[in-house]
Amino acid sequence: MTQRYAPTRRHFLKAAVAVGGTAGLSACLDFAGEVPVPAGVEDPSTLPRRQHAWNDVLETDEHGNHALPKHHIFLYVNLDVDGEPTDSDRQQVADALSVLDRAYERSPAGLIFSVGYSPSYFQRYGSAPEGVDLPQPRALSDFEQPDFDTQDVHIHLASDRADVVMEADEALFGDRETANGVDAVAFPGTVDSRRTGFIEPGMPAEKQDEVDGIPEGTQVPEASKLFMGFNAGFAGNQASEAFITIDDGPFEGGTTKHVSRLHQRLDRWYGDNDHDSMVKKLFGTHQVGDVEGVGNNVGDHSGVVAEDLEALVEQAREHGAVGHAQKMARANRDEEGNVLTLRRHVESTDDGVASLHFPSLQRGISTFEAVREAMNGADITKETPAIRQRVNNGILRYIFVKRRGNFLVPPRELRALPTPDGEAP
Template sequence: MTGTDDGRTRRDVLKAAVAVGGSVGLSACLDAVGYQGEDRPPVPSGPADLSTLPARQFAWGEYIRRDAFGNEQLPSHQTLLYLNLPGEGPPTADQRATVERALTRLDEAYAWSHEGLLRSVAYSPEYFQRYGSAPEGVDIYPARRLSAFETPDFDRQDALLHLASDRPDALLAAELALTGERERANGVAFDAALTDVFEVADRRTGFVGAGLPASKQDGLEGVPADGPVPEASPLFMGFKAGFAKNQAPEDRVTIEEGPFAGGTTKHVANLRQRLADWYGEQDFTEQVMEMFSPMHAENDWVEGVGENLGDDSRVDETLDTIREQAREHGRVGHAQKAARANRDEDGGVKLNRRHFESADDGIASLHFPSLQREMSEFDAVREAMNGQDLTEVTPAVRQRVNNGILEYIFVRHRGNFLVPPRDLRALPAPDGTAELA
């Protein structure tokens, strides 16, 4: 890969540019890819008829890359903007109109694809309390502790804007337009910005894809200095995730009834990773046991980062004997624990997980967005992932040790949000109305 004068790769500069953000980050991004101004390759624009855009804001599956097995390949670069509405009480019709105008300009500017820009705006339970009630027909509530050993900061901001693209320059330019720092993005004039209504409370960034974590690991807190992350891995812990048959289809996570039908609930956690012991004390077989299951290791089901698994992690084959595996091997797997609660009566998967890595603040961490029809479904899966019941099987499995990957991850933030359908994306009321001025 092409290097820079100080020895960094272009990929390093692109990730750093997204993390820095602002005009400085955009300029660095454009310099890194070797073009500015008229030489810039075009980013696909939005459709002439905006009504052709998906009614579901979270409908990304048909608009991103897939690998040879049909597994979704999420956009390489992602940004989370946490937004607060100043003051108290519900928003005004004028504020709704301003937010809708800004988002409409974004629709005009960027194609709904990984080559353009995927996006969604979601609202917290705390936002709806401005009206004195919860959103009708939605199983959602403020985020809370989901294990006895975690001490997260809770994300109580009013709204969450999620932007994702394979083009870091598109990601940054869109953000600048939405935050009022640029008047145009991808040829479209923005006559409104989200920051005309909201204040940006926090900004978090990340990346996902083969080679990206490996290229970022040098000097990163939480990753050993000898650079153990495999080049082929899309994630810091060295394995693939998000196998198609272990992901809920978008229809399964869609709210089906009520004023927010066509929406979904979204949990976003940020997990700090400390991988010295993961790479320093566990060999490959032990990593497979703790990431997938002891049965995976015993049967040599996983090669390398797990590409050989195709579209199915095979975790369902390990569930009936999880206690016996724990007793025999003194370990249980992360995937097999969580899967126990992540299947409905027909065997279908309940959660659609769209996680990506982060190097914000020089720390290895994981952003974990999860979509589900009901927020309680996520909480149940997390309880199963805690594996507290399995500590009764053998003294070797403890609250965090030999208990999946809990020894290596530490929850920093949790937040719950409602992703409304597109026609309610601009500051909706709990009854599903969003009257514009």
């Protein structure tokens, strides 16, 4: 009789690294399994309705800025069935996801996750989700040629523990029999693409040798969460979770998510710029001198405010550059000054390239598109010869969009294969 191979937790995770392409996480497994992971809830229906409401469990710094969990896996999944899913497919998805709720505390010490559905998924039913602004992804500048993520489902797993995101992934899509002691149920789909990310001060510095392009002798600052040497995501420049929530129709309580994948050219970034020039191009012309080190001194707001085109052109002429955040602030505010997008981007070393997985949450995708189009600064380049498509134009010389995808993140009760009219029968 063949003896069944019973892997230890550590062997199992190592194997998952090998098959899953999650190499970036492997180095984090050294102490995996030694500290128990807090368990989830008995009744998942007691969890918050909004899948995107993470802030209540995230850590905050002394200024109230939220810190995302350290480790992330993004799963792009195609359903195994063609056409409309059946009730039993739906039940299987509901069961698979509820295993995660029961297995892991909804916190960075356990697991935080959300599940979204693409426009292509809804095409199975022949119509778009009712009341939701969810177009297919498209190129958002004249100088990018991204590939599009049109897989059915997008699952974002996040935890302070690499072993937890990997175990959750394996429980859904591997042969794993349990997740933190709870019997696993397989998700009825196939992972088309598995991407990994991380975000924590010190991690880019620690991983800078894993990627190409950082010039010899350059040290990414230890205090930085991002490869480009600054911190971002200040509370005052982020939308609230309430603001980005769809507020009527069958998907009330959900949100939309655009996810891009960007490559970074750090050789140019570190080669072209001193600290002041970095601040000017990333934040804005007014922030030079105000942003010290990685920017933690700014508190809970980057200092960037909405400026009209005339003011932006004047600044660009005077300073020979326009800032990344500076250009977008106007498009990223409503008439009352509310910020429109909630950015939850993380760094990545997938494929040995310094890159970024960039989820942005907002009530509708066209809001993201308008903010991203403002980043092109096309109207400023027309007025100012020194600012060109990719020259002195924020950080456009340093980032290259490889992929774009759009998803609806429905409210929790509709997270298992919803129909376009908002049923999950």
